[in-house]
Amino acid sequence: xxxxxxxxxxxxxxxxxxxxxxxxxxxxxxxxxxxxxxxxxxxxxxxxxxxxxxxxxxxxxxxxxxxxxxxxxxxxxxxxxxxxxxxxxxxxxxxxxxxxxxxxxxxxxxxxxxxxxxxxxxxxxxxxxxxxxxxxxxxxxxxxxxxxxxxxxxxxxxxxxxxxxxxxxxxxxxxxxxxxxxxxxxxxxxxxxxxxxxxxxxxxxxxxxxxxxxxxxxxxxxxxxxxxxxxxxxxxxxxxxxxxx
Numbered sequence: 638x639x640x641x642x643x644x645x646x647x648x649x650x651x652x653x654x655x656x657x658x659x660x661x662x663x664x665x666x667x668x669x670x671x672x673x674x675x676x677x678x679x680x681x682x683x684x685x686x687x688x689x690x691x692x693x694x695x696x697x698x699x700x701x702x703x704x705x706x707x708x709x710x711x712x713x714x715x716x717x718x719x720x721x722x723x724x725x726x727x728x729x730x731x732x733x734x735x736x737x738x739x740x741x742x743x744x745x746x747x748x749x750x751x752x753x754x755x756x757x758x759x760x761x762x763x764x765x766x767x768x769x770x771x772x773x774x775x776x777x778x779x780x781x782x783x784x785x786x787x788x789x790x791x792x793x794x795x796x797x798x799x800x801x802x803x804x805x806x807x808x809x810x811x812x813x814x815x816x817x818x819x820x821x822x823x824x825x826x827x828x829x830x831x832x833x834x835x836x837x838x839x840x841x842x843x844x845x846x847x848x849x850x851x852x853x854x855x856x857x858x859x860x861x862x863x864x865x866x867x868x869x870x871x872x873x874x875x876x877x878x879x880x881x882x
Contacts, residue, residue: 641660649880652881654880654881655858657812661677661874666773666774666815668696671693671694673801674688674693677689683824686880696779697874699847699874699875701872701875702833702837703716703830703872705837706839708834711837713870714871715868721841723860724760724860725856725859725860729743729747729751729764732767739782739792740821742795743872744795744797744798745797745798756856757806761808762769765849766793766814767838769814771814780815793818793820794813799836810841811836812860813843816846819832819834847877857882858881860879861880862875863876
């Protein structure tokens, strides 16, 4: 290891590291179309060693969606470059708005207000939407947030905001604390996850069900998204964490 690389390593180790990943299991919140995870003990210590079998959808717990998840003939998880998975991190805090209105969708005006305070969002960044929805973990009911109308209500991104970020600011990827990219009210209106399709159509990835975004600064941190290299996978649980400046 070169002296320069070793110094960089020591600098990173001296910083505060924040886990952005939920611990998940059979009872954890998950997208309603998926079965609950199944964990099975195959061998225990009385048999010589402890080993388990795990069964769950690729989009389970804090997870990374590859482009192929929604887009035909797009990249699989294994085709993502390592350097794509480590990015400068921007956190846009809309937790107060989501608390007041669970149907809140981030708009271009929110981005411009953020930039007026914190400066323009740089090219090649990972932009995370903080709504504090992760604090509802581990309740499936609280995550779905069914209203008196019998419909779920959860915040998300507007397509206009995503288009602005990817085309005007040329960001690299996004993340959020909810099951989906789209606010549920938009999904119900459109009959499809249009915002999620739009993100993955940019030949990039997103991370869903993040946590601890409230512990991060608006700018200056770096996010690491460590994910298994499953063959021809559309997504997989990820170990995401941030290093603070």
